[in-house]
Amino acid sequence: MTDRRAFLRRAATAAGALALSPAALLAGAADVVGDELARLGPAAAPARLAEDEAFWARVRAGYALDPQVLNLDHGWTNPTPRAALDELARQARVLEGLPAEHLPGMWEGVSNVRVRGELAAAMGVPPAEIALVRNATEALDTVLLGLPLQRGDEVVCATHDYYAMLDALEQRRDRDGIVLRMVELPVPAPSLDALAERYEAAIGPRTKLVLLTHPSNLTGQLLPAARIAAAARRAGALVAVDGAQSLGVLEDPVRSLDCDFYGASAHKWLGLPVGLGVLWMRPAHVERVWPLLPPAPGTKGMARFEWIGTAPEYVNLAALPALALHRTLGPARKAARLRYLADRWRARAARALPQARYYAEPAQSLGLTTVEIPGTDAKALQQRLRRRDRILVQAMVDNARAPGIRGLRVSPNVYTTPAELDRFVDALAAAARAS
Structure with missing residues (x-):
């Protein structure tokens, strides 16, 4: 067994291990999503599921998102599911209640075996x-x-x-x-x-x-x-x-x-x-x-x-x-959904912003789209979208090694809706006209 902290293994106690709740660790959106995928059957194939807004709405229900902001900056950090947030708070309270005993059990009982195993499975390696x-x-x-x-x-x-x-x-x-x-x-x-x-x-x-x-x-x-x-x-x-x-x-x-x-x-x-x-x-x-x-x-x-x-x-x-939710959805379904959303908003933007320049072709990208509106200041556009329209994107500017990069990075999540992306394109077009 791989050992991250040898002294923690030597100090591991039954009390630390008993602090964990395996049932709680795996509860949450994964069960709901898994049941829905089973119900859909062949319709759960990645290409078909990519356009199923009812399904992705069920996925979205498993997250505690900020309702005041349209987040299109998932390329920085994805929100974690509500079940993970709940477990984060619960296990933090367990640990801080008696750290010297619970730390060893948390590492040996969960991180070193279950988390390592789940991550390795997601990567396809031992x-x-x-x-x-x-x-x-x-x-x-x-x-x-x-x-x-x-x-x-x-x-x-x-x-x-x-x-x-x-x-x-x-x-x-x-x-x-x-x-x-x-x-x-x-x-x-x-x-x-x-x-x-x-x-x-x-x-x-x-x-x-x-x-x-x-x-x-x-x-x-x-x-x-x-x-x-x-x-x-x-x-x-x-x-x-x-x-x-x-x-x-x-x-x-x-x-x-x-x-x-x-x-x-x-x-x-x-x-x-x-x-x-x-x-x-x-x-x-x-x-x-x-x-x-x-x-x-x-x-x-x-x-x-x-x-x-x-x-x-x-x-x-x-x-x-x-990790349970990721395993249930699978990378192919997530990738198909992200490509569908990117293609959709780019098609709308082609009409509203024909001058837009994209930094990668759709078939050569995945999850992220960086767009430059010639003649505009990307940082100013980003700030206007956030302040005026409550839309969060990332301004890819001020890179001394790649000064030619002057665009907005747009990265929706799988649960982002086409209507939200339509709102983004409309706001971006308005911001570009006003600049």
């Missing part, structure tokens, strides 16, 4: 191959800062990679003398082949690592990750994938990308409470990578990357109802 961390930044920075690299070794990355990962690589450049080969990606990409060719041209005999963001949080652009990974492997390089924006909506999210390292946050499209992420790596690489924080002597396997000291273990426990 539980022993993942580490429970706090977010994608911690997961990927573990690799980017911990992989042995020598002065002159090259890392291929892109200007559209997440800023925190590029910060880590630039620190290694300044500290260790590695060389960064930063790929400039076309916006929008004319094809996946064109993207692959950019990376293939940057990969050379000194390349030791290739970082891929799948998809980009800036543009929503998916990458031909498997093809790029094959090119990296021919050069003897390893591949790290930032899957923060696709875990939960991509089937077989790890193996299909043919990578060596994979990190993601669970608070995005998996919909878990903030504070849980996951790191996977091929077993052959585990002992090569230095952990961010030194683990206890003798720690083996992926447990080497889990030590952070005392942590709020109740966050992990509250993940189980959210």
Whole structure:
């Protein structure tokens, strides 16, 4: 069994384990949604279910959403289901009532077995191959800062990679003398082949690592990750994938990308409470990578990357109802719904905003759409939409590495309604006219 905190296991008590309520952990929207899917039968196929507003309204009922704001910024953080919120509060009270006894039981009884198993199942990998961390930044920075690299070794990355990962690589450049080969990606990409060719041209005999963001949080652009990974492997390089924006909506999210390292946050499209992420790596690489924080002597396997000291273990426990809902819905249904919603609002926007420029083609994106209205200030549009129309989107601006990105990132959730997206497009068109 993977052991995150050896001293906690030694201190585990029956009192800690008995504080947990397995029935409560799995109750909630997952049961309701599962019953409805069973009733629908063949109509629950992803493409058909994507347009079933009655079904998605039932899903929405499982969330405690702010009724005053139309949230179209789920690419940052998804709300977690009401059942997970209830469990978060309940387990926090249990823990704080007697922390010294309940912490060990929470880790050993739930996090180390059930949460690990559910997350691994969502990723399609064995539980022993993942580490429970706090977010994608911690997961990927573990690799980017911990992989042995020598002065002159090259890392291929892109200007559209997440800023925190590029910060880590630039620190290694300044500290260790590695060389960064930063790929400039076309916006929008004319094809996946064109993207692959950019990376293939940057990969050379000194390349030791290739970082891929799948998809980009800036543009929503998916990458031909498997093809790029094959090119990296021919050069003897390893591949790290930032899957923060696709875990939960991509089937077989790890193996299909043919990578060596994979990190993601669970608070995005998996919909878990903030504070849980996951790191996977091929077993052959585990002992090569230095952990961010030194683990206890003798720690083996992926447990080497889990030590952070005392942590709020109740966050992990509250993940189980959210994971149950994800398992019931499945990534294919969620992806089909998100693509349906994106196609729908883009079709309406084509009529209301014919000048709009999109940063990724629909077939090459998933969950996120970044749109630029030429001649307007994206930040001003974002602020007007939030203040005047009570609509929340994200302004993708002021990125020194990618100054050409000047759009609004729109990321509905599966329970967002077409009527809400119609309201957004109308408000965006009005804001663009007023700018």
